[in-house]
Amino acid sequence: MDKLIIRGGNRLSGTIPISGAKNAALTLIPCALLTEEPLTLRNLPRLADIDGFQHLMNQFGVTTVIQGTRPEDFGRVMSMEATRITSTVAPYDLVRKMRASILVLGPMLARAGEATVSMPGGCAIGNRPIDLHLKALEAFGAHIELAQGYVKAYQPDGGMPGGDFDFPVVSVGATENALMAAVLANGTSRLFNAAREPEIVDLCNMLVAMGAEIEGIGTSNLTIHGVKRLHGATYRVMPDRIEAGSYACAAAITGGEVRLEGARADEMMATIHALQAIGCEVTWDAKSVTVGASGPLKATNLTTAPYPGLATDMQAQLMALLCKAEGTSVLKETIFENRFMHVPELARMGADITTEGRTAIVRGVERLTGAEVMATDLRASMSLVIAALAAEGETTVRRLYHLDRGYERLEEKLQLVGADIERVDD
Ligand SMILES: CC(=O)N[C@H]1[C@@H](OP(=O)(O)OP(=O)(O)OC[C@H]2O[C@@H](n3ccc(=O)[nH]c3=O)[C@H](O)[C@@H]2O)O[C@H](CO)[C@@H](O)[C@@H]1O
Ligand SMILES: C=C(OP(=O)(O)O)C(=O)O
Numbered sequence: 001m002d003k004l005i006i007r008g009g010n011r012l013s014g015t016i017p018i019s020g021a022k023n024a025a026l027t028l029i030p031c032a033l034l035t036e037e038p039l040t041l042r043n044l045p046r047l048a049d050i051d052g053f054q055h056l057m058n059q060f061g062v063t064t065v066i067q068g069t070r071p072e073d074f075g076r077v078m079s080m081e082a083t084r085i086t087s088t089v090a091p092y093d094l095v096r097k098m099r100a101s102i103l104v105l106g107p108m109l110a111r112a113g114e115a116t117v118s119m120p121g122g123c124a125i126g127n128r129p130i131d132l133h134l135k136a137l138e139a140f141g142a143h144i145e146l147a148q149g150y151v152k153a154y155q156p157d158g159g160m161p162g163g164d165f166d167f168p169v170v171s172v173g174a175t176e177n178a179l180m181a182a183v184l185a186n187g188t189s190r191l192f193n194a195a196r197e198p199e200i201v202d203l204c205n206m207l208v209a210m211g212a213e214i215e216g217i218g219t220s221n222l223t224i225h226g227v228k229r230l231h232g233a234t235y236r237v238m239p240d241r242i243e244a245g246s247y248a249c250a251a252a253i254t255g256g257e258v259r260l261e262g263a264r265a266d267e268m269m270a271t272i273h274a275l276q277a278i279g280c281e282v283t284w285d286a287k288s289v290t291v292g293a294s295g296p297l298k299a300t301n302l303t304t305a306p307y308p309g310l311a312t313d314m315q316a317q318l319m320a321l322l323c324k325a326e327g328t329s330v331l332k333e334t335i336f337e338n339r340f341m342h343v344p345e346l347a348r349m350g351a352d353i354t355t356e357g358r359t360a361i362v363r364g365v366e367r368l369t370g371a372e373v374m375a376t377d378l379r380a381s382m383s384l385v386i387a388a389l390a391a392e393g394e395t396t397v398r399r400l401y402h403l404d405r406g407y408e409r410l411e412e413k414l415q416l417v418g419a420d421i422e423r424v425d426d
Contacts, residue, residue: 004397004411006388007420008370012256014417015288017074018244018263019045019408020237023313024199026100027176028206028237029053032062032080033107034184035210037232043075044237045408048401052098054078059094060108061086074408085112092118092149102130103173105153106181109142114154119146124376126336132167132174137181139165140189162189162226170195170220170306176203183212185226194222197307198267202238209233239263242313243407245271246382248291249317250414252280253324253390257292258417265289270310274302274318278325299327299364304334316342316383323351324390325364333358342380345373349387349395367392374398378406385410389419398426 020043029050032039044050044066054064061084068076088108095101095118108115120130130151134144137153141161145152162185165178175195180203182189194200196218204217210233213225244263251258252275265272265284272282272289277300280293299322304312312335322329323346333339340360343353348371352363370393375381381402388395397403400423403410411421 001398001426002400002423003426004385004400005422005424006370006385006395006397008368008389008391008393008395010254010389010418010420012251012254012258012389012414012417012419015259015261016247016413016417017261018239019074021045021199021202021240021242022047022049022406023172023242024202024238025050026053027103027199027203028235029057029080030104030107031180031203031206031210032057032082033060033085033104033111034180035230035232036083038079038081039210039232040077040079040234042077042234042236044078045240046076047406047408048404049098049100049406052094053100056090056094056101056104059087059091060104082111088112088115090115090117095120099128100173102133103176103180105133105151106137106177106179109137109153109155110160110181110184114152116150116152119149119151124341125339130174132169132171133177136165136167136174136178136191139163140178140181140185142181158186160185162187162224164190164192166192167194172197172200175200179203179207179214179222179224182224182226183207183214183230185224187226189224189226191222191224192220194220195306196220198238198241206233206235209235238267241268241271242311244268244289245311245314246317246386246407247413248275248280248289249321250386250389251291251417252278252293252297253321253386255293256417257290259288259290261288263289270308271314274300274310274314278321297321297325297364299325299329299362301330303332306335312336312339313379315339316379317386319353319360319362320346320383320386322362323353323365323368323387327364329362329364331360331362333360341376342383345375345380345384346387348373349391351387369393370395372396372398375402378402382407389414
């Protein structure tokens, strides 16, 4: 297994290209199930999760062709064609590796009339139940059964009527599944308290490009008028606002300045405000966001929340940055119940953090030191990379399969701006 060796202390400076968003791509890909015509996605990131999803689509009989597979290419293009769905089953072996596989439930049910999907397990950051995905589909008229670790959903005779669902908790995945199921229903569906993350807007925009009728895009109340069929489309995946925010933290902790090429400021305002509160200089134009830190970093208090609040997917990276800030910061994690697993690893590098339930108290330290670390989830891993870039000496980060789920060629991008980082075979 590979590991990363990082020798801290270099000021990052230059331009980092931002890839297509993992969390958008993972909901755009299953939309290919909604039409027999080709769906082509541009700007797809090269990530383990995307490869996993491609295999899952192939399992359903969807043909997939990827272009741009040269090692030097960043954005890839994948064309998918679901002329005939040959299987409606998402087996355990494929689903267990990738939680987002549950996102095939809605579109498969809508197009094929039934779907059988292995229950995604809990994972490191929390329990992550799927009850709201199922309740929303039931509200549209679907029948749901749970047996032998699988969810089996099927349409009633005469097809899915559609219906109303009011989310008791904002859920990105459940909103996506509900949207993908509702677009082909016989009637109109309404979602209240729906998630409005930019990735949901991306999904809605692509569905509209495929012929769907959706009102309220970008708000928490969505009305979906079911249509008889959807057609193919070519669509560019939005830039990854979490990847951009992660590299912003990396630049800031080294006292450097990077231009995040392709990042869109309006989709990452909460992160920009957090960076500004920490003392970073942030400027932007239509095509990029530039983040620098020329003065001392300042402590601040941050709380994660559904969009437009501060993304939980940025919490670990901002915590790493605050480890080097002057003063004491308080971070509250409101989305997932167990998303502080980076804390003991950051402590190995000299960070001073205590946790009480979903609150972390970070006392800034003058110096971090290199150490051997490993992490149990994607953003926790990135927080260790960020801390390592500012630490004295050498850090070794293991279990890179977490990072490879969400950061396209991380070490290459960091090398571009002057980091001393290499991936070696363990
Ligand atoms: C692939 C993808 O896009 N992943 C993102 C998505 O995950 P994901 O879609 O899994 O996260 P959700 O928005 O659904 O989860 C938010 C909260 O709702 C709870 N919940 C969710 C569903 C449900 O049926 N019942 C329930 O109780 C969850 O336990 C959690 O506490 O949004 C999260 C919150 O922004 C991000 O951290 C993930 O990176
Ligand atoms: C938690 C995340 O992803 P996933 O939902 O795919 O596990 C993430 O991107 O930080």
